[in-house]
């Protein structure tokens with residue numbers, strides 16, 4: 636069975652082809668260069684770019700899987716959450732193809748796609764596990780009991796972890812997206828140079844806005860309204876200390892969730908799962924406690940359509956499908 640996956644929820648236009656649960660092709664076209672100069676994603680520009688790129692990207696995914704559209708048996712598409720105009724492009728294309736080819740169509744929650752991305756490289760992972768979903772739009776911990784059974788243990792009360800990275804990078808005068816840039820700088824800095832706050836210590840909820848303000852206040856000490864940021868600001872130390880605060884919080888809460896639920900497997904998902912320090916510290920903590928940690932390869936951490944195709948395929952195999960009346964939704968809990 637061949638599944639075509641489509642993802643257009645934010646600033647990546649992506650299409651992928653699976654044969655059963657195996658990825659044959661996964662094409663991602665990033666719009667980062669377009670949004671960079673605005674310091675964040677401009678929704679209207681994102682929609683227009685998806686419109687321009689989606690069909691060529693689908694063609695490329697089919698060609699690289701060496702199949703044609705008529706071979707496809709199922710279309711899976713992200714329908715929530717995301718930028719409404721961006722989602723609309725993917726959902727409309729998916730519906731049109733499903734209707735024209737007379738094949739089933741299934742809408743996928745983007746967050747579920749991120750969690751299930753781990754199953755691409757670890758098909759035998761097995762349930763239950765704890766999922767730490769950390770991206771530009773989400774930061775949450777789930778007790779995953781099975782396909783479609785995601786008990787949320789906690790989530791961010793303000794910024795998502797990736798959003799905090801992007802905002803902190805912006806206030807330090809760095810480019811969008813800030814995550815990879817700060818990650819790189821952090822590796823050369825001192826994580827103990829600035830004692831930034833860790834946010835909520837109790838429970839499973841997260842809060843990153845206090846941390847962001849603390850970084851802003853620290854940077855302000857080195858800011859001159861005419862000359863900008865003074866060279867005395869130790870940017871690598873700030874990046875490293877900020878990263879230490881984020882990663883400490885994420886690792887502590889993920890480990891707490893695993894031990895309190897009696898689950899010995901942790902899956903990490905979303906763009907921030909690409910973070911080098913998060914990967915390292917989670918692996919170290921997990922091996923100390925005899926837990927398994929599942930880290931998707933970088934390519935499956937960031938937005939892609941293979942994870943969407945897989946989520947759609949797994950639900951379809953259980954007899955589920957969506958009606959062509961399904962409309963995109965900007966927000967929706969998992």
Ligand code: KG4
Nearest residue numbers: 770771772797812814906907909910937938
């Ligand atoms: O999952 P994703 O591609 O899109 C959303 O669904 O949000 O995640 C993008 C987010 C951005 O905020 C980006 O700054 C962050 O992931 N990110 C990182 C790293 N790579 C990407 N954050 C920290 N360290 C990284 N290496």
Ligand code: ZN
Nearest residue numbers: 770906937938
């Ligand atoms: Zn995402």
